Amino acid sequence: MSADSEVLTYPNWVFSMFAFIGFLLSIIPLPWHLEAWNTGTCLFMIWTGLACLNQFINSIIWNGNVINWAPVWCDISTRFMIGSAVAIPAASLCINRRLYYIATANAVTITKSERRRAVLVDLGIGIGIPVLEMVLQYIDQGHRFNIFEDIGCYPFTYNTWVAYVVDVTWPLAIGCVSAVYCLLSIRSFNKRRAQFKELLSANNNLNSNRYFRLMCLAATEILCTIPLSCWSIYLNVTSQPIQPWKGWDDTHSDFSRVGQYPSVIWHLDKGTAISLETSRWFVIFCSMVFFAYFGFADEARKNYRAAIDSVAKRVGLSTGGSFGSTLWSSTG
Template structure:
């Protein structure tokens, strides 16, 4: 096993734990944008973590159904984080412009449906649309595992798959810039606004959400552009027909790592793709796992755990003291 593979497995395992630590606070606050971020980053990191363990140094196909699922999930993951960043930036913009601080139950449901439509619906839609340009079932790459197959058709591949991360990233960037602009305009009264009865944010949390979304945009746009370029640099095959694209659809290609490394940019693209998810988990933890509310939560958990561990001991000690009373029996 190479040092790169060991590092990926170890760091992915740590990342899976780290991203779950801030989950209780975000769940109680019902921050659906960050909950979707946690869900996508965790599921993607877990998928690549399992694939790295199972397919290290081999090209077998022990779990075809798992490969079907993980290859399709990989397509959604390419869109999911830009979509979730859009959800977060949109919410921050609405708060900064005083549009959704006071929400009725109906308005809250409406905003939640929009968040899920963007952060969950669009990635699922891309996974469904991917079938149109899916040349065969999946590929298995040594050390990486199951990856999706794309039929590079100029008339369908770009609008159905490649354009979505770039489009979502650009829209998210616009919302982020407008949110920051609105925040700077009313920063003196912003603390009062966020401390309103129906808001679960304060200025610190707001700025951390903005920093998270901004960092995602800064990383996602170049990454999406590079992946699109890597897919298009070798040219696009013309679209012939549905039957031509899906001919021998059940085939599975087995690609040794050494062979893929000979293709310019191919191994680099795969490496960036699978490292992006653990890094997203660690990034989220750095913004929220070390925050004041998270540290307070950790302290409460530790205190309760210590109390539970000492409870049997304290009860036993009390019984001994009482039993040694002059009366010689337990009161």
């Protein structure tokens, strides 16, 4: 490996460990967010958690090998990767839309039908768009999938202008729309500070602290999604020439092929190595950012304490004092 193409390497078990931790960090707060019907937040957690789990499984199965052990799993895994790349920005868009409508609401009271409609719209954005993307990517899918040593299954998109329409530019477009909502929310908040507490009182599951944490989460995701999407497009354009679209038959002429690339091979191309590593670490970063904003909040500590008390009762222990400084004693 030349010095120019050298990329920071590390034991693969390090990624596997962080991927599993990312899965746990995304799933732990899910139950109480489901109870609160925070649709965008729940979608963010579910997509991020499953993306981490998917990468974890791939890193375990293809640790040190490129053997096509599970072709059906790879079909599912790569299709999910296509969807999750759009789904996480889409979940952030749902969060920003909700914050914007709260900040610009003219009425304090919200009817059940309005809440139901908002949930359905969020599901359409957070699930419908990713599923549509999974379907559309098949148009420009040059062959079945690739397998990279240590990384596992990876989708392949033939680099034509069609790919930019049906696949490559979607995260950037969603991130830009989300950024507009975020900026409008900030502007509306500054204009209506006096009404802000009254507006939040109409949302039983949202207080000022959670509102600002949601805004910080969405803003962080935007600040990452837009630059990374631009960079991804730049790599696609500069790393290889854009091929002319010659039709469905030409694109899918060798569709059953599976590309298999040992670590020593894919590390030779610095652009490819950085792109692969960035894409799989990004979902772990999303899970950690989410947990940083919500894993230590008041409702999180309350639920941790309730879980500890529940487990303690089952094993015959009692807890006393505040969370974090509990003195345990036997009851038997």
